Amino acid sequence: MTDTLPRTAAAGDAPGTPSPADANGRTRRRRRWSLSRLDMAASPYLYIAPFFVLFAVTGLFPLVYTLVVSLHDWPLLQGQGDFVGLENFATVLGDRFFWNSIGNTLSIFLLSTIPQLAVALVLASILDQHLKARTFWRMSVLLPYVVTPVAVALIFTNVFNEQSGLVNNLIGLVGIDPIQWKNDVLASHVAIATMVNWRWTGYNTLILLAAMQAVPRDLHESAAIDGAGAARRFFSITIPSIRPTVIFVIITATIGGLQIFAEPRLFDVSNAGGIGGSQRQFQTTVLYLWEMAFFRGDFGRAAAIAWLLFLLIVAIGLVNFAISRRIASVETARISRRAQRRLAAHQGGTR
Amino acid sequence: MTAQPMMAPVRPSPESSSARKRRRGGGSGVALRPGFLSYGLLLAWILGSAYPLWWSFVVASGTNATRGETLPLIPGGNFLANAARVLDAIPFWLALGNSIIVSSVITISVVTFSTLAGYAFAKLRFRGREGLLVFVIATMAIPTQLGIIPLFIVMRELGWTGTLGAVIVPTLVTAFGVFFMRQYLVGVIPDELIEAARVDGATQLRTFFTVAVPAARPAMAILGLFTFMMAWTDYLWPLIVLSPQNPTLQTALSQLQSGYYVDYSIVLAGAVLATLPLLILFIAAGRQLISGIMQGAVKG
Numbered sequence: 061m062t063d064t065l066p067r068t069a070a071a072g073d074a075p076g077t078p079s080p081a082d083a084n085g086r087t088r089r090r091r092r093w094s095l096s097r098l099d100m101a102a103s104p105y106l107y108i109a110p111f112f113v114l115f116a117v118t119g120l121f122p123l124v125y126t127l128v129v130s131l132h133d134w135p136l137l138q139g140q141g142d143f144v145g146l147e148n149f150a151t152v153l154g155d156r157f158f159w160n161s162i163g164n165t166l167s168i169f170l171l172s173t174i175p176q177l178a179v180a181l182v183l184a185s186i187l188d189q190h191l192k193a194r195t196f197w198r199m200s201v202l203l204p205y206v207v208t209p210v211a212v213a214l215i216f217t218n219v220f221n222e223q224s225g226l227v228n229n230l231i232g233l234v235g236i237d238p239i240q241w242k243n244d245v246l247a248s249h250v251a252i253a254t255m256v257n258w259r260w261t262g263y264n265t266l267i268l269l270a271a272m273q274a275v276p277r278d279l280h281e282s283a284a285i286d287g288a289g290a291a292r293r294f295f296s297i298t299i300p301s302i303r304p305t306v307i308f309v310i311i312t313a314t315i316g317g318l319q320i321f322a323e324p325r326l327f328d329v330s331n332a333g334g335i336g337g338s339q340r341q342f343q344t345t346v347l348y349l350w351e352m353a354f355f356r357g358d359f360g361r362a363a364a365i366a367w368l369l370f371l372l373i374v375a376i377g378l379v380n381f382a383i384s385r386r387i388a389s390v391e392t393a394r395i396s397r398r399a400q401r402r403l404a405a406h407q408g409g410t411r
Numbered sequence: 412m413t414a415q416p417m418m419a420p421v422r423p424s425p426e427s428s429s430a431r432k433r434r435r436g437g438g439s440g441v442a443l444r445p446g447f448l449s450y451g452l453l454l455a456w457i458l459g460s461a462y463p464l465w466w467s468f469v470v471a472s473g474t475n476a477t478r479g480e481t482l483p484l485i486p487g488g489n490f491l492a493n494a495a496r497v498l499d500a501i502p503f504w505l506a507l508g509n510s511i512i513v514s515s516v517i518t519i520s521v522v523t524f525s526t527l528a529g530y531a532f533a534k535l536r537f538r539g540r541e542g543l544l545v546f547v548i549a550t551m552a553i554p555t556q557l558g559i560i561p562l563f564i565v566m567r568e569l570g571w572t573g574t575l576g577a578v579i580v581p582t583l584v585t586a587f588g589v590f591f592m593r594q595y596l597v598g599v600i601p602d603e604l605i606e607a608a609r610v611d612g613a614t615q616l617r618t619f620f621t622v623a624v625p626a627a628r629p630a631m632a633i634l635g636l637f638t639f640m641m642a643w644t645d646y647l648w649p650l651i652v653l654s655p656q657n658p659t660l661q662t663a664l665s666q667l668q669s670g671y672y673v674d675y676s677i678v679l680a681g682a683v684l685a686t687l688p689l690l691i692l693f694i695a696a697g698r699q700l701i702s703g704i705m706q707g708a709v710k711g
Contacts, residue, residue: 100609107530107531108543120550121558179456182452191453200457203457203460204461207686208644209644215463224479258460322665346556353563366556366557374552
């Protein structure tokens with residue numbers, strides 16, 4: 061983690077550092093210079109030291125040590141046992157509950173990311189207009205964000221209750237039979253994704269809105285003059301222009317989405333004991349990790365799950381990045397060609 | 412939350428705000444004026460998304476039967492009675508106090524160390540700066556939850572399980588905080604100002620306090636707000652290291668759900684009670700929160 065970059069500036073190169081000629085005078089002055097030089101050279105390290113020392117202890121060490129634990133037989137109560145090599149990894153990879161949790165996590169992740177992004181894009185483009193009472197609308201959209209995931213889980217467990225929950229009451233009005241939100245696999249995933257969407261859509265809307273506001277207005281206006289409707293401008297101008305932010309939102313959603321814990325843990329606690337459903341129908345991987353460590357007391361296998369989850373997050377992050385970049389570059393090429401043609405036509409017309 | 416009163420109104424960094432004004436100002440607003448459809452859609456979404464919260468309050472102020480109604484809109488008169496039963500069921504005030512202590516200590520620590528390190532990365536020259544900054548950025552993506560097993564082992568060895576220290580210590584610094592402060596300070600302090608302080612013979616520490624801290628204040632407020640919320644909402648780690656007798660608000664709240672017989676109006680009264688502190692914070696500092704999210708998006 062230390063430096064190896066050769067091209068960093070030495071303290072003496074810093075502008076404002078006295079050249080040796082200035083210091084040639086009295087010794088008192090020289091001592092002051094050297095003290096000040098020491099101050100200049102050492103201070104940056106003193107400023108960053110608290111962060112790096114604490115981070116090494118609380119962030120880096122646990123991650124590395126998780127690997128050590130994962131290579132050992134390590135029961136919760138007895139502590140470190142024999143070195144077992146990759147056996148824990150092999151056990152976990154052959155464990156159908158692990159794959160079940162991965163499947164659930166991905167399913168909930170997709171059900172939350174895609175609708176969330178779509179709705180947030182629409183809301184952001186509405187907010188991007190010259191609305192009256194701007195701050196009011198923005199705050200209202202963000203409101204659910206202040207409800208903590210635990211409170212969200214408590215609220216929506218009741219909203220999705222099978223006997224007398226809000227959702228089943230409402231769909232009963234239009235004659236749909238009650239849905240088994242907690243027992244049915246897909247329905248339970250939809251319910252949990254709804255909790256995530258409810259809390260985060262407003263937040264992502266504001267991020268996308270910030271990006272949209274950086275899009276030059278002239279682009280919209282000239283397109284409107286050319287007869288492009290709102291929908292057309294949304295797909296041909298807005299989306300391509302805010303692409304980096306969309307990628308940012310997707311990656312953030314991925315990292316967050318793969319770590320969902322409070323919602324499935326607290327959904328249907330009384331029947332499922334808090335491990336993600338009586339048949340583990342909505343057990344996410346972090347929940348499985350938690351169960352393995354603190355219910356079953358197998359730290360070795362839990363640590364292996366932690367590392368596999370970490371690798372999965374990295375992998376999905378990279379795939380996301382690659383896909384969004386490819387889509388992006390194809391689109392940009394198309395858009396810029398079209399824009400050039402339009403620009404040429406305009407210039408031809410005015411001259 | 413001692414930092415709240417002196418929180419300065421957040422201004423976006425100089426270059427972005429003037430640039431935005433230039434871009435937005437010029438147009439005649441062709442077709443960009445919102446119609447009824449826009450307001451209608453927005454209003455529908457907001458009412459729809461606020462309703463679960465209102466519904467919770469309505470059920471929390473009614474009886475167990477209220478939940479069975481199709482679309483209850485009017486609160487009953489039982490909220491205080493139900494809230495009192497929440498206070499009997501869980502150690503609410505202890506949990507609230509614990510949450511305030513934990514979140515405040517974490518916030519002060521994160522903001523202090525992030526400002527120090529962020530300033531060094533933004534404005535001081537030193538060997539290894541670029542490499543270390545890349546390291547900070549790379550670690551931002553590592554989910555801290557993945558280290559819970561060694562952290563738990565260490566906390567148990569130290570005998571800290573069950574104490575607030577075990578909740579606080581693992582989150583004393585964040586890589587995000589350092590990066591956030593660095594990004595802000597790069598643009599906001601002119602190099603000449605630091606230069607001038609140095610020529611005047613100010614020590615580095617003095618320069619930090621007289622030049623960097625005043626300039627960093629808006630970003631410190633935003634970082635503090637987000638750090639506070641992050642610490643306040645954390646559930647997994649407090650659940651692991653704290654006992655039900657000495658909980659944070661989130662772990663105490665989750666206990667309401669875990670009994671065999673669940674009284675819905677009490678559970679929801681608890682959810683409403685626990686939401687109130689953040690709701691107050693939101694009303695007081697919602698603008699800062701919004702500009703924080705929007706600035707982070709542009710810069711991040």
